[in-house]
Amino acid sequence: MNSNVDLKDNVLIVDDLFKKYEDFIAVNHISFTVKRGSLFAFLGLNGAGKSTTINIIAGILSKNGGKVYIDGVDIDERSDAIKKDIGIVFQNSVLDPVLTPRENLTLRAGFYGIKGEEWKKRLAILSKMLELDSFMDRAVGKLSGGQRRRVDIARAMVHNPKLLILDEPTTGLDPQTRLSVWNLINTLRKQTEMTVFLTTHYMEEAEKATYVVIMNQGNIIATGTPVELKNLYSGDYVLVYQKQNEEMDQLLSQQGRKYHYSKDGKYYRVSVKDSLEAISFIKENEAVLKDIEVEKGDMDDVFLNATGVREIMENKEHADEE
């Protein structure tokens, strides 16, 4: 696991990490690596163990087992020293609401020994990169959600960390602000070549990552690039809009198609491997298909299929019908 190649390529290595609270297992022996310079997404529902993992990596929580290496350094050996390599944006702002962004950031920079001229230069860079100028001297408590998030990100970057960890950075923001925060994270990564590790429960956000790990109930259930995951866990769908009838059911069954009739009584959802198979399915059944739509698989699909939630839902619907 911990070979030289791994250390060079990966800024973060998590090996067999285990954490439990009394009798509840929060993180169940998970292992993953984060490549230098990547945008790594940790996807999962609330309570999946994402924040626990992040807090262990950041040295805030202790672990019950396993190893974590940041930039080749074992966090057990130098737990305090590695903290200067990490910047973390918490779910909730951890800045002082009565102080201004300038005061908050200057004080926090002092925690890393950055002061005087060095800090002035750094603050100017951060302020330009994150567009903080217009509200630099207004109390943080009086800023809008989006502005505050930008200051939070600036705080995590005061010391130019190798690894920027964001714990659900867009939760609770309106769609427009969410988009702008996302664009910002992407731009920052491109400009600074910093590794970004974020957690999210928004599937469409994970789609923009370079690598995705899906976590459920403390376990990693799928890993890969968004494309790989889609190929593995999702396909396309043909939605056939018509009332459910026996002939159609029979036809689909004869062709060996996997399908499901929607609960709201509007369409058949027929699974196909890809667009080509969708075309052949449509051509084959041209005579009976009147109103159709082809749906591309997305990260929602990946998540629902990987976690097995879709299967549970569809079985439940069938049981209800019967």
Place this chain on the structure above:
Amino acid sequence: MPTKNNGLPNQLSVFWFMTRRHLMVFFKNIPTVIFTLMVPLAIFAVYILFLRQMEISTIKESMDQMIQSSGSSLSSDADAYQDALRKIYGIADCWMISGVLAVSCITVSLNTNYLIVRDKESGIRRDFTSSPISSKTIVASYFVFNVIVTFAVNFIVYLICLLYLFLYGAYMISLLDFFAIIGVLLLSVMSASLITFFICSFIHTESVLSPVVAIFSAAIGFLIGAYLPGTMAPKYVNYITTFFPGTYSAGLLRNYFLTNPIIQLKDFLSGYGLNDVVTQLESQFTLNIDFFGNNVPPSIMGLVIFAFIGIFGVLDLTIASKNLFRLPKFKKKKKNPDLDSENKKEEIQ
């Protein structure tokens, strides 16, 4: 980036930044600053408005009786009589002021620690924990912040009390006593800060801190024998008070506030053949602390405060290095994930 201490940034510099942060957050919150100052002033006001009248009428009554029974010439000299009364009231006032200051060292310190608890509750502590700061630096910064605020508030209260004594025309303490009292205040504030920090390391929310502050504020004055002279309480209560460092602060403060005025009063009243009055006053407003039958002299009182500082200093650092108060255990994460996925399923449906 200057690094020392096993890769950590220079912790002395980090310590100043942290202490500055605590002070800035505290002083930017104006209502908190005002109410912190109000706590000891309210106790003092309650004394002046209610307790004082009761106390001085008792003293006046017993003095009048003694004057009558001894046939002292003081009864015929109205000016001297008033002068004697003012001096005696001054002693009662100083006794109470010592108590108020001793109490306020503790209550102000506890109140100021709301910042520690709020930092834990709001998650700001996580920001510190995830930064390259040693736990000792965090403790030291909170301690120094608390000492600065508590001492500043007590110094202001001290000056206000002196102003009261001056306006009332009783007498002024000597310059030497003035500085000695500042020294005692600093010692008392340091021991109080370490003890309240210890208490607050077990408190994680402001909703818990508030009742703790209320209970302490109500009880501590009696527990350190600040409000009522020990002679008025049962012996076992007096013994209980000897286990609180505040008792020794109050004792030391009284020694500096009262020694000279009592000597002056003695000289004044002995001229009128009223030594008994002084003896009675001395026994009522005692400067001594009775530790299970042993009299504790002022030098030992000082040592006891130092001992408390040492003990709680070690305790606080031990708690910090063991990371016992790092986080209130992330209870939120303990919720049942099965329930969560159930909820999600319902949402999707």
